Amino acid sequence: MLVEMAKRGEIDPWNIDVVEVADRFLQELEKAQKLDLRISGRVLLYAAILVRMKAEVLANEALRVDDSEEQAELIPDEIDFGEFFDEGFTDFKDSAESVEGDELISFLLTPHRKVRRFTTLKDLIDELKRAEEVHKRRKRRKRREEEKDVKVILETPHEENIEDTIALVEKELSKLFSKNRVLYFWEVVKGKNREDILSYYLSILHLAFRKKLEVEQQRIYEDDIEIRWLGE
Template identity: 65%
Template sequence: MLVELARKGEVDPWNIDVIDVADRFLNELEKAQKLDLRISGRVLLYAAILVRMKAEILSAEAVAHDEEEEEEYEIIPDEIDFGLLELEDGYEEEEVKDEVLKTLLTPRKKVRRFTTLKDLIIELQNAENVERRRKKRKKDSEVDIAGKTLGTPHEENIEETIIKVEKELMFLFSKKTLLYFSEIVRGMNIEEKISYYLSVLHLAFRKKIEVFQKKLYEEDIELKLCSQR
């Protein structure tokens, strides 16, 4: 897809804007969703990596901007709708989810906003190789957990989980106009928190709620109803 964009002259191969490329990737995925097309697992993984890179760039820019304005907000990247995509190439949905979760859970990483096509492709391939090694280590060290319920979207209908989370949030919103993610998931294990967060992303994608974080990686995640502006 990156090479095709360069061939069409839509991006400068010697001066690529990573944020622009991330947005283009997401637009292509949205078109594929509407056409009910199957998506390569590699493409979806690359899109998730680009979203993370975009968030890291925006975070760095926000830090610089916050020196002038303390009240600046950044919107959490929530553009990928996992449930509507079918993965191929041996990739698992959790691999892609992990990339988005790294946006919230990993330390800041310095990412250049402008780069060359060659360097960007190398960066994506390196990230993919790291993910493959992580997956292999996980399999090598994993004990047999057959029959153990983890509460992940693979073991229950994704849509049912989203509906359940939406009902819980609507009940909470009837009492408060602003919710904090850490308070909602308090007492949950890591698998339940991930499942809940992904449902929140789905609801944000569907314009049911808005998700904010004043400072990426540092502040709690705020949830509001979309109608509250």
């Protein structure tokens, strides 16, 4: 998308204004949505990064951070856009993992980080690709941690009586349902540690299997889990 914008002459590949390109990028996304075009996870990720970079630039300027850098190079009459990305790079056409908010771009929150307002297309694309790699590493690490935690909980019945935990969770939920028709998982486990959260989750699944509860989640990994009481 950025390369296409440069080819159309909408942005200067040798002197890109991060604030302006962030706004233009969002405009392109809005056009794509109106046309019902498929928008990949990578495009959404890059949009989030550009918005964050814009915020950093404006914040730095508001604080009078001297981060200017002159780029007075002459622009050639003809530009080979192939030099702005690596061989095999397909811009935003390939799919990517979904966006998960600010954690995807937390590397941009490094203390005292200064984001340049003006940069080249190549440097901007490199920055976006670095952000994507950080996101992928964080996703892999998070997945490994979750798998490890689930394994620990699944092995718990061999070390302690899981029925005691289920009974405890059922008793607590029964009290909560006396005041609420519907509960939400993250409200129930608020303030609890990771191990307790997983124990509650496993117990609620057991209770749902036993027809004591009804659980529903509209979108996996995105929406909270709704819990409805079916017991007496």
